[in-house]
Amino acid sequence: MVQVIGNNNPNNIKNDESGVLIVVEGIDGSGKSTQIHLVDRWLNSKGYDVFFTEWNSSETVREITSKGKKKARLTPMTFSLLHSTDFADRYEKNIYPLLRAGYIVLADRYIYTALARDTVRGCDKSWVRNMYSYARKPDLTFYFRVPIETAVNRIISGRPKLKHYEAGMDLGLSKDEYESYRIFQGRIVDEYESMVDDENFIVIDGTLEIEKQQNIVRRHVLRTLKLKNPIQGHILE
Amino acid sequence: MVSTLTKKKYSADDSKGSNKIKFINHSGIKYLKDIEIHGSFIVVEGPDASGRSTQIQKITEKLEADGHAVVNAGLKRSDLISKGIIEAKRNYQVGRRTMALYYAADFADQLENKIIPALKAGFVVISDRYIYTLIARSSVRGINKNWLHQLHSFAIKPDLIFYLNVDPYNLIHRVFKKNKSLDYYESGADLGISADIFDSFIKYQYLLKKEFAIMQKKYGLIDIDGDKHIEDIYDQIQSRISEFLNLNKHNGTRV
Numbered sequence A: 001m002v003q004v005i006g007n008n009n010p011n012n013i014k015n016d017e018s019g020v021l022i023v024v025e026g027i028d029g030s031g032k033s034t035q036i037h038l039v040d041r042w043l044n045s046k047g048y049d050v051f052f053t054e055w056n057s058s059e060t061v062r063e064i065t066s067k068g069k070k071k072a073r074l075t076p077m078t079f080s081l082l083h084s085t086d087f088a089d090r091y092e093k094n095i096y097p098l099l100r101a102g103y104i105v106l107a108d109r110y111i112y113t114a115l116a117r118d119t120v121r122g123c124d125k126s127w128v129r130n131m132y133s134y135a136r137k138p139d140l141t142f143y144f145r146v147p148i149e150t151a152v153n154r155i156i157s158g159r160p161k162l163k164h165y166e167a168g169m170d171l172g173l174s175k176d177e178y179e180s181y182r183i184f185q186g187r188i189v190d191e192y193e194s195m196v197d198d199e200n201f202i203v204i205d206g207t208l209e210i211e212k213q214q215n216i217v218r219r220h221v222l223r224t225l226k227l228k229n230p231i232q233g234h235i236l237e
Numbered sequence B: 001m002v003s004t005l006t007k008k009k010y011s012a013d014d015s016k017g018s019n020k021i022k023f024i025n026h027s028g029i030k031y032l033k034d035i036e037i038h039g040s041f042i043v044v045e046g047p048d049a050s051g052r053s054t055q056i057q058k059i060t061e062k063l064e065a066d067g068h069a070v071v072n073a074g075l076k077r078s079d080l081i082s083k084g085i086i087e088a089k090r091n092y093q094v095g096r097r098t099m100a101l102y103y104a105a106d107f108a109d110q111l112e113n114k115i116i117p118a119l120k121a122g123f124v125v126i127s128d129r130y131i132y133t134l135i136a137r138s139s140v141r142g143i144n145k146n147w148l149h150q151l152h153s154f155a156i157k158p159d160l161i162f163y164l165n166v167d168p169y170n171l172i173h174r175v176f177k178k179n180k181s182l183d184y185y186e187s188g189a190d191l192g193i194s195a196d197i198f199d200s201f202i203k204y205q206y207l208l209k210k211e212f213a214i215m216q217k218k219y220g221l222i223d224i225d226g227d228k229h230i231e232d233i234y235d236q237i238q239s240r241i242s243e244f245l246n247l248n249k250h251n252g253t254r255v
Helices: A032-045 A059-070 A076-100 A111-121 A125-131 A148-155 A177-195 A210-228 A229-237 B001-019 B054-063 B081-089 B096-120 B130-141 B146-152 B168-179 B197-219 B230-251
Strands: A020-025 A052-056 A104-108 A138-145 A203-205 B040-045 B070-074 B124-128 B160-165 B223-224
Touching: A020 A032, A020 A076, A020 A111, A020 A210, A020 B070, A032 A052, A032 A104, A032 A138, A032 A210, A052 A076, A059 A076, A059 B096, A076 A104, A076 A111, A076 A125, A076 B096, A104 B197, A111 A125, A111 A177, A138 A210, A203 A210, B040 B054, B040 B096, B040 B130, B040 B168, B040 B230, B054 B070, B054 B124, B054 B230, B070 B096, B070 B223, B096 B130, B096 B146, B130 B146, B130 B197, B160 B230, B168 B197, B197 B223, B223 B230
Parallel strands: A020 A104, A020 A138, A052 A104, A138 A203, B040 B124, B040 B160, B070 B124, B160 B223
Antiparallel strands: none
């Protein structure tokens, strides 16, 4: 039942996860975090066992990553590997065991973030792909599509200064942080768009009203839950 | 006279292509693919107490005496990440794949910030262990081999890789001479192969030996009988290094 990206399912563990993995992807300012938060609140209110996990949030790894980021001494390779370490830590500790236990796991960014960002930074795509090949394919991947200007304005308006790596300053795209940020985000969008079909992204129009987007998202979630777990799906109606 | 000199200079420039950085996987680190290497890269592999540091010290002394500038590198020496690795190990809370990636990140930091710049500048770089140890350790811990080989394929190809192959029973005596106790991880105690740490050490070292045997052909490791006397081992290593450096000198370029 479980689909594994690539062919190297680790350690011959029996694939008997009954959980559901739901992922949101999109550039900063696309509104994805708002949407997954609302899904989290909704499923929690219905009494589901839900686990929420965020990109770059492993406590063990975060400290070292942020140290390197502050010093701006990460190369595209170390940047990529540290984020991959962070992901592996969360995957081994939480995501995978919880899925096996039947949880609904909600992930704010998943391997597609790495595939998009690391490729833009100049890492070899097949190398990055291999690094994340053990990760289970999500049951649902929502991709929030917004015009770059919209997303960039949402981010910039609330912030006096962009962070070095966030703005893609390490790529030398432009001396101007905001200009660099725009170009960088644009390239990430191109990478995301190239994955839409192959990775079965459900494209959500991120310019719609928040409530409208949430309605569409919930409909998809409901359908998947019914399919994967008819008893729990029934509770939701 | 002048014209011959100029000609020579041009022909040296023409041969620059062979100085291009060589990664294990052809795609390697894409943004570094045009870098030119002027130094030589030597790796010494082998378990703890196999005599790696003694040999490296002797090689370094000899190379420096011969007028080569040497830089020493090795696993777990990057100041960016090493502390994190030590802490992660200490609290035993980190999974095996996470650990493998952690080490790979630390290695990448050293490769890009230390090894490659030194090679670019013409140093002889001697690395105390390399990706082969990382692959072997994770492989015996059940991580998919193909995944591991691909993960580490951004590493550059060493010119010479010496593997100090020591019999595990011999090795354990050397460890006791050094420390009087066995290290938890170097004994593979986390693998749970034996409740007895002595047995665990022997079994674990045999497993690693097997991994190195598999990698020998794939990566061109030079198997050195580590059970021999220090001087015999050194002579063997030294003659291979001299041979290699002379070959390069005569060819005018790196091989």
